[in-house]
Amino acid sequence: MTTVTEAPPPAPAPPEGKPPRRRGRWTPYWLLLPGLLWLVVFFALPVIYQASTSVQTGSLEEGYRVTWHFAAYGDALSEYWPQFVRSVLYAASATVLCLLLGYPLAYLIAFRAGRWRNLIMILVIAPFFTSFLIRTLAWKTILADGGWVVGTLDTLHVLDVTAWLGWTVGDRVLATPLAVVCGLTYNFLPFMILPLYTSLERIDPRLHEAANDLYARPSTTFRKVTFPLSMPGVVSGTLLTFIPATGDYVNADLLGSTDTRMVGNVIQSQFLRILDYPTAAALSFILMAAILFMVTFYIRKSGTEDLV
Amino acid sequence: MKTTEDTSTAGRGGDVRLTGIGKTYGSFTAVHPLDLTVPQGSFFALLGASGCGKTTTLRMIAGLEEPTSGTVHLGDQDVTALPPYKRPVNTVFQSYALFPHLDIFENVAFGLRRRGIRSVKKQVGEMLELVQLGEQARKKPHQLSGGQQQRVAVARALINHPKVLLLDEPLGALDLKLRRQMQLELKRIQTEVGITFVHVTHDQEEAMTMADTVAVMNAGRVEQLGSPADLYENPRTTFVANFLGTSNLIEAEVDSASGGELTLKAGGGKLVLPEARNSAATTTGGRVLVGVRPEKISLTHADDAGEIPGGRNRITGRIADSSFIGVSTQFVVDSPVCAGFEVYVQNIDRDVRLVPGAEVVLHWNPAHTFGLDAGQSLLAGTVGSAGVGTVEEEVAR
Amino acid sequence: MPFINWLKRRLVVIAGLATLAYLLLPNVVVTVFSFNNPKGRFNYEWQEFSTEAWRDPCGVSGLCGSLTLSLRIALWATLGATVLGTMIAFALVRYRFRARGAVNSLIFLPMAMPEVVMAASLLTLFLNMGAQLGFWTILIAHIMFCLSFVVVAVKARVMSMDPRLEQAAQDLYAGPVQTFLRVTLPIAAPGIAAGALLAFALSFDDFIITNFNAGSTVTFPMFVWGSAQRGTPVQINVIGTAMFVIAVLLVLVSMAVGNRRNRRKA
16 A cells, blocks of 8 residues: 555555455566566576676686686786776767767757657667668778778878877778777767657756846856756766667677777677686676776766666 | 446435544544535535545545545445445546547446446437537547536546546636636536535635535544535634635633623623524633624724614724725724734725725624634634645645 | 858757768668679678669578568567566556565666676576577577566556546446556557567667577577678668668658548547
8 A cells, every 4th residue: 555645635546456455465576576587587697697607717628616716807807908998988988979969969859850850750760770780880881991981081181180199090990999989979879869859858948938038148048957957868868878888899890900899899709709708707797897886976976866 | 347236226326424434544644534424416515625635535435545444335335345346436536537548439438338338329429418528529538628628527427327426626627717617517417417416625615606515624524514604604613714715703701691692802892792603612701712704894984983883793993905806895904803804895885085094993793793612723724824725736736 | 240140040950960960871871782783792882783682682591581580589579578577567656565676776787787798697697507599598688688678668658647547447337457458558558569669679689699699590680790700792781771761661651640640530
């Protein structure tokens, strides 16, 4: 039963589970059981298994035993710290780019699109229906050496600047950090746009008028009214972009080179090619812990714990 | 599923009897155990501020809330243990709760179909005619105006010929003009179908306009029950006196009693109170609250005080404020016995001297005086006192 | 100056449309290159116009087999995740029970975890159990990571539902089962449909988790991945373009139908 602390308007009282039909008591547990069991067995349990694998020693032929070999963590970190740093750096750059690119589009759909709103919405979502691998491969064509994109950037001497910054190598874009970040940005952009749009759309347009009426110029209105109100969208958008981008290895593999390998690439090759399970498990566990730590810190900091 | 016996007797069922019915949520008591009988065929209103327990009481009759104690009888049948879908009772919900995925026709036919009735077309058609919505049968609820939705909600409940129709703030979402119109409309329908209506509202004017009997509730208890005129003229508590209309309350001391009349001392003057209209236990020297309604009072400029006939209760004071309403002028008069005395004067012959600052005499027929127990708050039931919200607050909920 | 002002007023629109172009550019390239006739094994450079691939979309061995396998997995995963997720969502919104916080975290965590971590840990479990990698392990994994998304979608819808609607149904003689079938389910349907659609899209397009847990089974994304290493047939672009066009058409048609129905009713 609900505990209603305030008086009657009992709108929140659930219709089921109220006597005289007492049958509701066990219903929630039956409803939860199958799904939660699935998550426990195939999500929570594997994480524990993995933790145990990371402290095992042995070989593929002789089998592995738990030997509390915590050195695996130290070894993994000392050997692969560049990949970790790169992952965070690339993912953070892609997240910032997604925010910068996605915000105007979300704003456009929410406030300026008028009768085009639905069409633009469809165009944002529709690419999802083409396999993201196919679309990522298309970037190979777009950024190809001697293609018009690279040609234009070269003529404008942009490539000189990016090369000096270490983002590109020579007169190439493909197989450089820039290409990987560009691919990551592209792949996770919709995950930024959709939450941004949702929170922008909730803003009453009259608030803009009220701000204008109270002597705020458009730029001030944006800084003092629109942007603060869209914070929930910004927070969930950055999380939805940053988390998968950190663990991604597809973009680094298809658009990058051996110098742009991210931690996902290492885990993938350790697991599927080199078959060094303890190291791979340790890497995976470190990645998980790092992300959970960063996300918790970020959510605390941005003060939107009710977001999840 | 509701059985057919229920339907065959529906509408001719007898009284609604609540016996010792109460509801607590943890340590909070929403409704103190109360007894209440609603006579068959009457239009009964439960009136009170939000949080007074009126909606909980209604929901216990509907079966949507299980009483912590007591029983609910419909006629001779004990329905306390019956779930809502087995009770011959239907509800018009606050904000209507029309099914958004069904059109108007299917909304109205819902109850009939659930009881296994196949040919609903004729009945639904007639019901929609009764509420003047025949043209709208195939529209969805969101395509109708508030007033139309309200009538669909009534039709959807009435078509089942319930023994009792429960209305939970049915007019709360409508604007003032439409609300007045729907009050008359509901009253007409009730007279036409003869079904018992139990109406929950926080609007005292609405309750008084529509109901035969009104129960005023406060803090989970029924304060007073009676016809609208009876409640208005003879309030027995300060809450009722203040919640229904406006009352001027004066603290007084009993001086003497004789010939069915009490003579009281208030300030320097004397007031007369018919014993029959006193609900307080009084002894000579005891205290009592004297009340009088603002429209019962006449206002005479102090210069003309000699013209006031004898035998009337009088109080002197000075006009603090006046507002012109059209049909009447409302004065606020400060007097030694009571600050902020309210007086409504019909605009028949306006005395131009009655402006703020003028010295005046207030006088009224002693028969219009009522007496209340002095042991209660003078302000209970006024706007802003605990448990009483303004109408705006109510609507916002 | 007028030009600067004009630009200033439309800055948001211009920037937004530029982003939209960025989002759509790869799809344009995919479409154009589905008409290419490449010289080598890789379809990255434009050679000459050809409709050959369109006339024979299944002309590459394994391509259409992987596509039907992906569709099959996506359908079953959608069904599983939608049923389990809807049940959880109803329990979360409608009931009070112990360990609510723990349940919520268990739902939230799979969405807050990089795919590669889930993929690697699940593979560890399967290896430990000695499970045969293939269709079933893929399906298990897909239901697992789609579940949370369904819960979120359905929960949002059920939460916004007025509980008075179900009370009204009960008041109008509908028993618990009837109430659920006639009122609760139809009103929650858009949320369930949204969750199912999301689950389908996620499952169909998933690569990372599948890559770890598929063994030698090849889904469509894995086929594309493999061909990126060995040689990309034009048919991949044909399939990609066809899916894009079909999706857009379906949405447009359903919108047109919805619009017309609304207009007729109004």
